[in-house]
Amino acid sequence: xxxxxxxxxxxxxxxxxxxxxxxxxxxxxxxxxxxxxxxxxxxxxxxxxxxxxxxxxxxxxxxxxxxxxxxxxxxxxxxxxxxxxxxxxxxxxxxxxxxxxxxxxxxxxxxxxxxxxxxxxxxxxxxxxxxx
Numbered sequence: 001x002x003x004x005x006x007x008x009x010x011x012x013x014x015x016x017x018x019x020x021x022x023x024x025x026x027x028x029x030x031x032x033x034x035x036x037x038x039x040x041x042x043x044x045x046x047x048x049x050x051x052x053x054x055x056x057x058x059x060x061x062x063x064x065x066x067x068x069x070x071x072x073x074x075x076x077x078x079x080x081x082x083x084x085x086x087x088x089x090x091x092x093x094x095x096x097x098x099x100x101x102x103x104x105x106x107x108x109x110x111x112x113x114x115x116x117x118x119x120x121x122x123x124x125x126x127x128x129x130x131x132x
């Protein structure tokens with residue numbers, strides 16, 4: 001078996017090999033965006049307007065590439081993805097089978113109306129296991 005076949009097999013097994021590391025990464029991201037056992041919702045407009053949150057997510061990119069199969073993720077296929085930080089969050093959640101509901105609407109924020117999307121994570125077994 002040549003080296004390229006070994007790499008392909010290894011990449012397909014990342015979800016098994018790095019399960020602990022993947023859980024730790026999603027916990028870090030949840031901590032950055034304020035998701036915990038008591039709060040299972042975040043809003044896109046808050047992340048859009050907070051460079052610290054975006055930069056903290058981007059700082060995790062090397063670990064994300066190491067522990068997830070990112071070759072098919074929009075954020076890593078092309079670098080000009082709009083709201084790349086949000087794309088990364090959604091791709092990780094999809095890979096980890098975390099389910100969430102989205103709702104788009106307009107809210108009043110700092111005396112102005114803004115469009116936002118709320119992301120509400122299902123309080124299911126997968127979500128709850130992250131906080132044990």
